[in-house]
Amino acid sequence: MSIDRLIPAEEALNIVLDDISPTQTETVTLYNASGRVLAKDLTSKRTQPPFDASAMDGYAVRQSDIATLPAVLKIIGESRAGVPFEGNIQSGEAVRIFTGAVVPSGADSIVIQENTESSEPETIRILSGVPEGKFIRKAGLDFKQGETLLRIGEELTPSRLALAASMNYAEIPVYKKPKVALLSTGDELVLPGKSLADGQIIASNTFGLIASVQNCGGEVLDFGIVEDTKDTLHETFEKALEARCDLIVTTGGASVGDHDLVMPVAREMGFEFEIAKIAMRPGKPFLFAKLRDEDHSVCLTGLAGNPVSSLVAFNVFVRPLIQIMAGGTAETASMRKAILGRNLPENDERAEYMRATLETGPDGQLVATPFDTQDSSMLANLVRADCLVYRAVKAAAVSKGEPVEIVIIAGSGVT
Ligand code: AMP
């Protein structure tokens, strides 16, 4: 199908995510596994807890000895975490016990220390009873050896990492981080911290995109600022391919002006283009291409140079792409409902994501108010925004107080 048409955003996402396979796998230690994606199911190598353990500080006793209260029992020893009591409790006896310690054999109940009184040394007075088994964590309460507790494709969150450790894995198989080559194209660009000559601007996208790639599980290969010449762009693409990148992300030069070289140069190198522009604002110039190779295909996403366009298009298309390459599941923006804080006119043929503030109205409903100016070069109001109000292609005019769909911006404090 022709790539000259404005492709609807939903269709473009399907094209981008079609036929993407995860990277190869590697083994990493748990110290280096945070945020990575598991490449195999993990089955526990052990049972947890491995023994009946006390959940409280107190005394291990026999139920038959505390049928009549108060009961005075002889303390025959102590069991603390890591140092079990070796003997067996007989009738009339108790063992001082602490949280996490092995419940001694012969004992079936734990009386918490608040319900006891020590009268003479070596004995303890039990003041109130306790149901059998209470405050005892049975062996295997948490999980048993052989249970599959973590699954392929799951992201290693702090709790999953702790569980993998408890299952006695020191290292685990994960997908390799996709290598993402980043190129910021434009003769006008300079890095922050330098003084600017006439006509120059700062390559701010570079930094938004480095962080975005890292946040969704990619490894950045930053090729910095690339001047708008065919040769330089060609050379930099070559370097990215030599570095065995899985994805090339460019910003700038993605539309059809004389200085927009990403598509012509990548085409010369064998990239096949599937998307050139999408029916979305911000982010209309958006390129997607693949360089197919028997053993290693490389994707290219060409983002617009305008700062807001580049970040919005990254979130809509590139984040899910990297997440799938990283072996995980694509998180696509989830829509919520809010009430509109001001009137909006009918929308045109491009779906729009409008930067907006979000407040809680008097009746508890979320109220989204889009900024007057939505120019895609304006970063400060992206930072001030809490959400993006979504307007479908040709959406009818909406009045203040009517419902709209929104996408919450991560980090806005709204959950
Ligand atoms: P382009 O897509 O190359 O036509 O660029 C569109 C606009 O975005 C121009 O005003 C550029 O100066 C600006 N721009 C391009 N690249 C960047 C960048 N890395 N950071 C900030 N602005 C950029």
Ligand code: MG
């Ligand atoms: Mg440019």
